Structures are given as C-alpha cells and as structure tokens.
Amino acid sequence: MTSERDKLISELVLKALDGDLDSLNAVEDRVLRAKAKAALVKAKKDPKAYKAQFSAVESSTEKSGQKELTEAEKKISELVLKALDGDLDSLNAVEDRVLRSKAKAALMKAKKDPEAYKAQFLAVESSTEKLGQKKLTESEKKISELVLKALDGDLDSLNAVEDRVLRSKAKAALVKAKKDPSGYKAQFLTSANTDLNPIIEAKKTVAKIETLNSKIKKLSMISFPGIILNDDDELFLQVSPVNWYSFAGWLKSEPSLAFDSLQCQTGFDVGDEHLEARYNLHSMSHDHYTEIRIRVSRKEPCIPSVEKVWRIADWFERETYDMLGIDFSGHRDLRRILLPEDWEGWPLRKDYKVQETYHGIVIPKMKEGWE
Numbered sequence: 001m002t003s004e005r006d007k008l009i010s011e012l013v014l015k016a017l018d019g020d021l022d023s024l025n026a027v028e029d030r031v032l033r034a035k036a037k038a039a040l041v042k043a044k045k046d047p048k049a050y051k052a053q054f055s056a057v058e059s060s061t062e063k064s065g066q067k068e069l070t071e072a073e074k075k076i077s078e079l080v081l082k083a084l085d086g087d088l089d090s091l092n093a094v095e096d097r098v099l100r101s102k103a104k105a106a107l108m109k110a111k112k113d114p115e116a117y118k119a120q121f122l123a124v125e126s127s128t129e130k131l132g133q134k135k136l137t138e139s140e141k142k143i144s145e146l147v148l149k150a151l152d153g154d155l156d157s158l159n160a161v162e163d164r165v166l167r168s169k170a171k172a173a174l175v176k177a178k179k180d181p182s183g184y185k186a187q188f189l190t191s192a193n194t195d196l197n198p199i200i201e202a203k204k205t206v207a208k209i210e211t212l213n214s215k216i217k218k219l220s221m222i223s224f225p226g227i228i229l230n231d232d233d234e235l236f237l238q239v240s241p242v243n244w245y246s247f248a249g250w251l252k253s254e255p256s257l258a259f260d261s262l263q264c265q266t267g268f269d270v271g272d273e274h275l276e277a278r279y280n281l282h283s284m285s286h287d288h289y290t291e292i293r294i295r296v297s298r299k300e301p302c303i304p305s306v307e308k309v310w311r312i313a314d315w316f317e318r319e320t321y322d323m324l325g326i327d328f329s330g331h332r333d334l335r336r337i338l339l340p341e342d343w344e345g346w347p348l349r350k351d352y353k354v355q356e357t358y359h360g361i362v363i364p365k366m367k368e369g370w371e
Contacts, residue, residue: 005032008032008036009032009035009036009039010039010054012024012027012036012040013036013039013040013043013050014050014051014054016036016040017040017043017044017047017050017051018112018113024036024037024040044231045214045231046214047231047232048115048116048119048182048234049182049185051113051116051119051120052115052116052119052182052185052186072099072102075099075103076099076102076103076106077106077121079091079094079103079107080103080106080107080110080117081117081118081121083103083107084107084110084111084114084117084118091103091104091107115180115182115183115186118183118186119182119183119186119187139166139169142166142170143166143169143170143173144173144188146158146161146170146174147170147173147174147177147184147188148185148188150170150174151174151177151178151181151184151185151211152210152211152212153212153215153286153287153288155287155288156287158170158171158174181234182234211233211234212288212289212290213233213234213236213237213290214233215256216228216237216251216257216290217233217237219254219256219257220247220250223250224243224246224247224250226240227239227240227242227243227244227247228240235291236278236290236291236292236293237290237291237292237293238293238294238295239292239293239294240294241294241296241302241303241304244294244303244304244306245304245305245306245308245309245330248279248306248309248310249309251281251292252309252310256286257283257286258283258284258285258286259281259282259283259290260282260283260284260285261281261282261283261284261310262279262280262281262306262309262310262312262313262316263280263281263282264278264279264280264316265277265278265279265280265313265316265317265320266278266316266319266320267320267323267324267326267348268324268348269298269324269348269349269350270295271350273297273298273299274295274296274297274298275295275296275297275298275301275324275325275326275349276293276294276295276296277293277294277296277303277320277326278291278292278293278294279291279292279293279294279306296326298349301324301325301326301327302326302327302328302329303326303327303328303329304328304329304330305317305328305329305330305331305334307328307331307332308330308332314331314332314333315337317331317334318331318333318334318335318336318337319337319338321334321335321336321337322336322337322338322339322346323338323346323347323348324346324348324349325346325349340358343355343358
C-alpha cells in the first residue's frame, strides 16, 4: 500500500498542478519538500496523465471492503458526466432540489478539469467492485495494448496482427479511442488494476504511455533546446520561429520521425495582436501525424520559409502571405497568389476593411451586415 508520506507528496503535487504552490513551499520537512518538488517537475511534463495515475493508483491500493458510493453520490456523478458531455437537461430536470444543487456545485468543480474528473470517476467506480470481479481476458488485454500503441503512432503492430477477428476488433476500438485518447488511457489503466495489482505495476503502465509529441519534444532537447514552447503537447507543438527552418529539416530527416509530407499549411489571426501559422505534418513510413504552430507579432509577422524543406510549402506559404500578410523569409518567390499584387490589405485579418474601389471599379459587398 502507499505510505502516508507518498500520499502527502501526491496531494502536494496535485495542489501545485492546480496553482497552489504555497502548500508545498510551506512544508517544514526539507526532505519531504524536496521529494515533492522533484515529483512536481516530472508531473508537469504530463499533468493529465499524472492525475489519472494518482486516481488509478489510489483505487488499486484500497481493499475490497471499502465504503462504496451512496446512491445519491452515484446519481450526482452521472448527472455531472452527462452535463460535461452537453446534456444539461437531465440535471435541470431533477426534482429533488438538494440533489440538483449538489450536482450543480459538483459540475462547477468538474468544469475546471473535465478529463481529470472523468478519470477520477472511472477509478472510483472500479474501486467499489469486489476483489473477485472478472479480469480482462487475454484477447481484451491484447486489443487494449494494440490500441495504446496505435494512439502513440505505432500502427504497424496493429496491421501486423494475423488474426483477422482480433485485428478488426482492435481497429474498431481504435476508432472509439481516438475520440478521447486521454480518457481511454485512463480507463485502460483503471481496468488493468481491477485485480489490485501492486502499485508499482500501475506506475509502469503510465510510464509506458508516451505520445508522439512528447517523443518529439524529448528528442529535440539535444539539438534544439527550448524551441518547443508549450507544456501541454497533447494536440500540437507550439514552436518558436527562431531556428524553425533548421528544426523543420530535422523533423524530416530524423529517422524515427521522418515527416516527409507537409499535408497542409495555413494561417490564423488569433487576436491579441498575434498571427499564427500552422503546419500539419505526416510521415509516410511511420504513418504518424503532428501539428506545428508558430505564433508571431502582428507588427513583425516574419517566419522562416520551409518551401526548401517541403517543396509543396511554396504555394501554401504564398496563400498565407496573401491572406494574412505573414512574411516567410527565404521564400524564393513570395508574392500574392489569389489577389492582384497591388491589392490593399490582408483579407483574413480581423481588422481588415474592404477597399471601396480597385482601379476605378466599385467593389460590391456580397453580404449584408458586414459593418
């Protein structure tokens, strides 16, 4: 079982992840404080996974005789989960005013971190099951392992399965898992611990779950330290424009990544005086994907061109320049591609105003209510 000291460290780390560093800094025991800070550094690399791990580990170390959720608590959790998925009607339709008030209060807390709440609910549900419950079959375990690998970019293992039925089931499970990868990983961790495996096994399971973006970040630290700016890298990588050209070449040439295909490049006016270019990369050999985002100031919107790395970026970058005015330095032929060269302004910027005439021709506004 987890020691009281380990539990305290976990609680301090969870508080720190939620913005409460004072509790950690106020610990008088220097050894305990140092261990908690070391754990916090690791947890910051993937806060959601840490919270899911904590919930699952807590449930796996409890005895089967622990107190179960009351019917009211179960009802509140179900209503909150429905509300998080967009169904507020069920909550509002509850006639019991006390129950409805408690559910709304729980919903307010859950909205701060919906995924952590869902993972916690799954862990609590599993912890109330009896010790003798049915374990995952070997087939179910195999399917879960294949889906986890596929979520991390390894589709080869799934496609290499000779058993057609098993392969079909795994692909069907993958389709569902892609809708909520973090939720699936947390659920798998919980299911894997329903037989109350030792706590160290739960930790090993979480440690094996490494996303493709986490892998890219880890590999890039050697040659491009600090180029990736975001901590939460689950959906995309926020990259500094400095050294972007060299970093792009590395993404393409690094054998374990091999991003040889730029599938799309576009731009956005994200507000707050910033513009952003986004690149969707794909590896033909590994069949994995990632998205790179580069944000620049509206006053100096300059990003190194990568059309010499991926030739198709030529027209992509020209269109982004044409619509948003982002200057792709080093591009061999950066000019407008949709509008004439002497057109005024950048149409996809939020402050764009259509010019009244062009060479004496009145420009009609095709939609009413623009102003």
